[in-house]
Amino acid sequence: MHKSRILIVDDDIGVVKSVRANLQAREWDTLVAMDGEEALDVIGREQPDLVILDITMPRMDGFEVCRQVREWSRVPIIMLSARRDVEEKVKCLNIGADDYVTKPFGVNELTARVKAVLRRTKESGIEPTASSFTSGDFSINFVERRVTIQDEEIKLTPTEYNLLQELVLGANRVFSHSTLLGRVWGPEYASEREYLHVFVGRLRKEIEPDPAHPQYIVTVPGVGYKFQSAS
Incomplete structure (x- = not known):
């Protein structure tokens, strides 16, 4: 081992x-x-x-x-x-x-x-039922843990990837801050909102055409975040 x-x-x-x-x-x-x-x-x-x-x-x-x-x-x-x-x-x-x-x-x-x-x-939370997911120029391969934008691979840290996968697997569903923190970081991090805020910002810089006006990872004021799918 x-x-x-x-x-x-x-x-x-x-x-x-x-x-x-x-x-x-x-x-x-x-x-x-x-x-x-x-x-x-x-x-x-x-x-x-x-x-x-x-x-x-x-x-x-x-x-x-x-x-x-x-x-x-x-x-x-x-x-x-x-x-x-x-x-x-x-x-x-x-x-x-x-x-x-x-x-x-x-x-x-x-x-x-x-x-x-x-x-x-x-680990990366729940197991995907499909091997990949595509929305517009965004694509994620769950088997290879590979993310691409316009066929260009985006390098992510393990935590960045796990957060993105969690959002993508629940595409168009709104996740609360505490739910995402608990699933990605663990229950002991449930109140550590600064972690989630910073990592969402890091993901937006990597995958959004315009991070200031995100089209994929969308903030739902007072609740949390969702991955907005074009499909």
Whole structure:
């Protein structure tokens, strides 16, 4: 059975040792990078299944690492920060992170987040009854987890794909915020609306001809979102 490999990126050796020991105790393999430049090298060379990335590091901070990684990789990223404000969390999600954990954190909290993110890389909610779906220029192949616009493939992170699939499988149905959060992220995220808001924005940038005036992922004020099918 494949053991997930998790890269820990932090310049605090104490944090690295603690996180590494706890991840290994749960039978995950670990890799370590002590700064942003080393992290980019390890991600490109080792292709880990998940990256735990601290924001505050010398030379290249976590924000820049995340931005650069997202130019060529969809690897899930959990960002660590000492700041608790919502603005910081939204910034992390906007640049491509999959989750955000505030320092200091408990071992169980980080482990739960790791499990949730890894689960989302392998699962995608309910099983489709058809192998594909097309609406106008948009097409999704559920078997290959492949999305195209005008026959051009769109690269999505696992969480982005799972959210899109959930909406497409219920095309023209309105989903509440809590329903989408529960199905895609898990019940523990049911009140974390900023996650949904940011990921919907990320999807619109990828699939909409005009993200400011979406034709596929439509907001239903006061309720949630729906995928509007042309067919």
